[in-house]
Amino acid sequence: MKKIHIIGLGLLGGSFSLAARRKFPELIVTGYDISEKNQKDAEILGIITEAKNQPDSDTDIVLLATPADSLGRILEETLNQIGEETLVIDLGSTKSKLCQLVENHPKRKQYLAGHPIAGTEYSGPKAAFADLLDGKVMILCELEKTDLYLKEKAYQLFEALNLKLRFMDPEEHDRHLAFVSHLSHISSFMLGKTVLQKMEDDQNIFDMAGSGFASTVRLAKSSPAMWAPILTENKENILAALDGYIANLSAIRDKIASSEKESIYQELAEINQIRDILDLGKG
Structure with a gap:
């Protein structure tokens, strides 16, 4: 894994990046946050190596870590942008509406619905820390609809972060x-x-x-x-x-x-x- 892109640079997105960069020192992490302050803080804190509005064409994984009501729009936009070898994983706390939304999308196989059961009462990039996800449960939904090759990229990341995988249907x-x-x-x-x-x-x-x-x-x-x-x-x-x-x-x-x-x-x-x-x- 060489490059990931994170949309939403708060507690969850930031912690994913810090943990991944610790396990993969050469990893390039680009990212975007609607808050200019959050995006700047993420650069200063080493959460991202470069701020970018969109993922590069050679990005391995795009993580979506924005509020639940914005994920549908961002998921569709991101799927429309990415190349064939990029996987999109959302980290949202609700899954049914997202899975229904992209059920017939031509790039549905490049999406993985995920939800890490991890967090604190604090928010923003300054609240992020590398050990937040260590040993936590990662719920995956409709795994069979994701491309086998792209799933291997996800497994590589999840294993490195010591996440315990559980499988559920979205409902x-x-x-x-x-x-x-x-x-x-x-x-x-x-x-x-x-x-x-x-x-x-x-x-x-x-x-x-x-x-x-x-x-x-x-x-x-x-x-x-x-x-x-x-x-x-x-x-x-x-x-x-x-x-x-x-x-x-x-x-x-x-x-x-x-x-x-x-x-x-x-x-x-x-x-x-x-x-x-x-x-x-x-x-």
Whole structure:
């Protein structure tokens, strides 16, 4: 692998580049970001070796790491630009609409739908770091529709970055992510909002905010520019997740209101099994 091009030079795109350049010291990384400041910072930080609006004809892989609502347009534009030996991989958090959009594109075989399960609550090129992706899961969708030769380029990159590959169909991906990622971000944002509203008449509230609050609300520091598009792009699945979550909140509220201590205890004890599930996932 000699050259990659990255569109979107924030946390994810930047971290991919830093990790790839560490593994392939001679790798040329060109890139573009709609933010002139992000693009300049990416050059200064060594995320890209040269700023370019479009990938060169001999680029091996183009990575798309822009907000979810821009990926469709950029994916089509990029597929129209590239030569026969270039693979385009998107890193977006939603997959169904993208896969449907390019289903009949003449260069469909040069596209791979991907989603690395990695990130922090910080954004921009200054937040990028080479170890972000190390040991993380990379979900791939509709792998059979990607050209065999081009898939080998992707595998070379993923193996070098120590990514663990998992395979899903796009609808399954979006449905699961609504529950395990998108819903948790909404919960964190809304908890932050509730506390901010309380602060309006009680400035002392943050004096009592311990580590539990900090860890729960951490995701509310995430980029609105990234998350607002995700919430609308995966709307149907997120609404289903929210309906279940709101129903559970209402049910526990009723039990608290009725002082049903034993019932509350039993419910919390049953939910404790999530510890075993999460610990198993770390293994």
